[in-house]
Amino acid sequence: MIHSMTGFGKASAQLDGKKITVEIKSLNSKGLDLNVRVPQQYRELELDLRNKLSSSLQRGKIDFNIYLENTTEVAPAKVNVPIVKLYVEQLKQVYHTEDTIELLKMAVRMPEALKTEREDIDASEYDAVAHLASEAMDDLIAFRRSEGVALEKEFLHRIANIMTLMNEALHLDGERLQTVKTRLRTAVAELKEAVDENRFEQELIFYLEKYDITEEKVRLENHLNYFIETLAGQEANGRKLGFIAQEMGREINTMGSKANHAGMQRLVVQMKDELEKIKEQILNVL
Numbered sequence: 001m002i003h004s005m006t007g008f009g010k011a012s013a014q015l016d017g018k019k020i021t022v023e024i025k026s027l028n029s030k031g032l033d034l035n036v037r038v039p040q041q042y043r044e045l046e047l048d049l050r051n052k053l054s055s056s057l058q059r060g061k062i063d064f065n066i067y068l069e070n071t072t073e074v075a076p077a078k079v080n081v082p083i084v085k086l087y088v089e090q091l092k093q094v095y096h097t098e099d100t101i102e103l104l105k106m107a108v109r110m111p112e113a114l115k116t117e118r119e120d121i122d123a124s125e126y127d128a129v130a131h132l133a134s135e136a137m138d139d140l141i142a143f144r145r146s147e148g149v150a151l152e153k154e155f156l157h158r159i160a161n162i163m164t165l166m167n168e169a170l171h172l173d174g175e176r177l178q179t180v181k182t183r184l185r186t187a188v189a190e191l192k193e194a195v196d197e198n199r200f201e202q203e204l205i206f207y208l209e210k211y212d213i214t215e216e217k218v219r220l221e222n223h224l225n226y227f228i229e230t231l232a233g234q235e236a237n238g239r240k241l242g243f244i245a246q247e248m249g250r251e252i253n254t255m256g257s258k259a260n261h262a263g264m265q266r267l268v269v270q271m272k273d274e275l276e277k278i279k280e281q282i283l284n285v286l
Helices: 040-057 081-095 100-107 123-171 173-191 197-209 214-231 238-259 262-282
Strands: 007-015 018-027 032-037 060-070
Touching: 007 123, 018 123, 032 040, 040 060, 040 123, 060 123, 081 100, 123 173, 123 214, 123 238, 123 262, 214 238, 238 262
Parallel strands: 032 060
Antiparallel strands: 007 018, 018 060
């Protein structure tokens, strides 16, 4: 079963005085593009989180975020009183005013006016964060899997359409070749020259061989079946599906160049349209 590269995962938990939320968003990308944002107190976990994301998600543009929400009445930062007082005294000399309120407003915006005490994180909290990250990754993978089911249905529908159009083109093959024969005989007749019938038949056979699409039909059919087989594989196969689609396109293009028949050309154009829709969706496959 194929997986989409698009998805979203989320997990959260309430710990002592704080709520921790982990969110992961994934979009399609040629490779793995990781963007990891974690609070300063969890920096020690970043490398391990990156390794887990790389091994579990494989490809995609990944945005990983950890959010902290303080659920207690304790302020996350404290006023650095000595520094603020010093700023106020200096500002008085600059602005020559005793309006303490306005000076305080300016002072608290100055560097180091607020201080955040480093919080010691114990091992149990690190374990909780790592567990939430795993839950969010599992949620994202489940999302990707469900999106993959929809993609697989779309691919099978498009492949079936190409097979139908290919068979319709083959039904026109006899009519197409007869039209070519008639056109050549008419051209020769208009020359009003005596023609060696045996030689003409030999040249006609040689000429018609250039329009034969049997090999293209066989190869295209093989590619279509291989595409379906690859869809059912267990490994990440977006790149392989892309390669197969390219080969399908080559055979369809060759059939079009050999068609020399309006009805068959229309069918080839329809096959190309179906294939383009497949290629667009392959960009989302893991």
